[in-house]
Amino acid sequence: MAHIALPDESLPGIVGLFNFRPETAGPLQLLAETLLRGESPLTSGERELIASYVSHLNDTHFCHSSHGSAAMAHFGYDLNLIDDIKNGFEVIEVSPKLRALLHIAGKVQKSGKAVTDEDIAAARAEGAGDKDIHDTILIAAAFSMFNRYVDGLGTWAPQENEAYREMGQRMAFTGYVRYSVQADAEEV
Amino acid sequence: MPHIPLPEHLPGITGLLEYSRLTAEPIRQLTQFILRGENSLTPAERELIATIVSHNNECRFCTAAHTAAADALLGETETCEIMKRDIDAAPVSDKMRALLKIAKQVQVSGKAVTQEAVAFAKEQGATDVEIHDTVLIAGLFCLYNRYVDGMATVAPTDPQFYKGLGQRLVDYGYNRLPNGYDHLKRQNQPT
Secondary structure (H helix, E strand, O other), X not given: OOOOOOOOOXXXXXXXXXXXXXXXXXXXXXXXXXXXXXXXXXXXXXXXXXXXXXXXXXXXXXXHHHHXXXXXXXXXXXXXXHHHHHOXXXXXXXXXHHHHHHHHHHHHHHOHHHOOHHHHHHHHHOOOOHHHHHHHXXXXXXHHHHHHHHHHOOOOOOOOHHHHHHHHHHHHHOOOOOOOHHHHHHHO | OOOOOOOOOOOHHHHHHHHOHHHHHHHHHHHHHHHHOOOOOOHHHHHHHHHHHHHHOOOHHHHHHHHHXXXXXXXXOHHHHHHHHOHHHOOOOHHHHHHHHHHHHHHHOXXXXXXXXXXXXXXXXXXXXXXXXXXXXXXXXXXXXXXXXXXXXXXXXXXXXXXXXXXXXXXHOOOXXXXXXXXXXXXXXXX
């Protein structure tokens, strides 16, 4: 059970929190939309991978699985490749540039101070520009917030990948702003 | 030196928020509501949460800025100083001490928040919304601190800079200034 009394305990992860506090749900959803589906030199699939990877490092199952599912939806990959994110991307095709950016995201997950000039230079050597670097660091920082929000309030999360299939499709193709709270309640 | 070129007259977070105004907008909206919107926690109490998280993340810029904002709202500097050394000794309410401890756990990890810490805060009179907002503020400053330090932004060393910034946060909050920040260019010219 969550640490606070949510109006609908059946809603998993951040969805139950959006329902609890609509005043903060608005900007949080807009932030996810802008970061993951707005303008960026990185594709939405690549950005969802960064989000899912950071969430995995934070051990936040809900965010890892839902954003992993969104990434698979963007790439047209099988849902179960979500697990490959935990295994260091052995199957999912990751460009050298994205690999360097994922390394930076992993540093941000630990601390902003862990990012070194060498990490940045390595990403630039693989073709990353200012905006790639900026967006990667901000996505990793934002998921350091989202993950803490979801886990810090003790929300629950479905275990199986399958439970995230439709959620990921919706996150990928409908987006985050018109995210229907009720739809998730029916699904899980 | 920042990892990407940023406006030199805007150190710390401000330069980042101006560099990427599209992503800045929801971050500013969230911050304005959660730190300044209607709430049973005062703006000063909420700035203390921002300060303790930034302090524990060792983010120099955010710690100095939010310490200055909290100091300005409280009218003294003692509370922040003591809180950073020892939450239990801070001259705040029992409820605030309990919430600051939850914030400190969130700084470590969402999973570090204990049932006991939450139950204790409730015993001290904290409401569910207050606990929610504490966790979200602490999460938000984990975002800010990583953004500011991950991009290696400049943190001025002059304490006067933060006094001015803290006062601006008290006077104008967290929305983008209606006329932007060009007026700050002049102030940074060598005199």
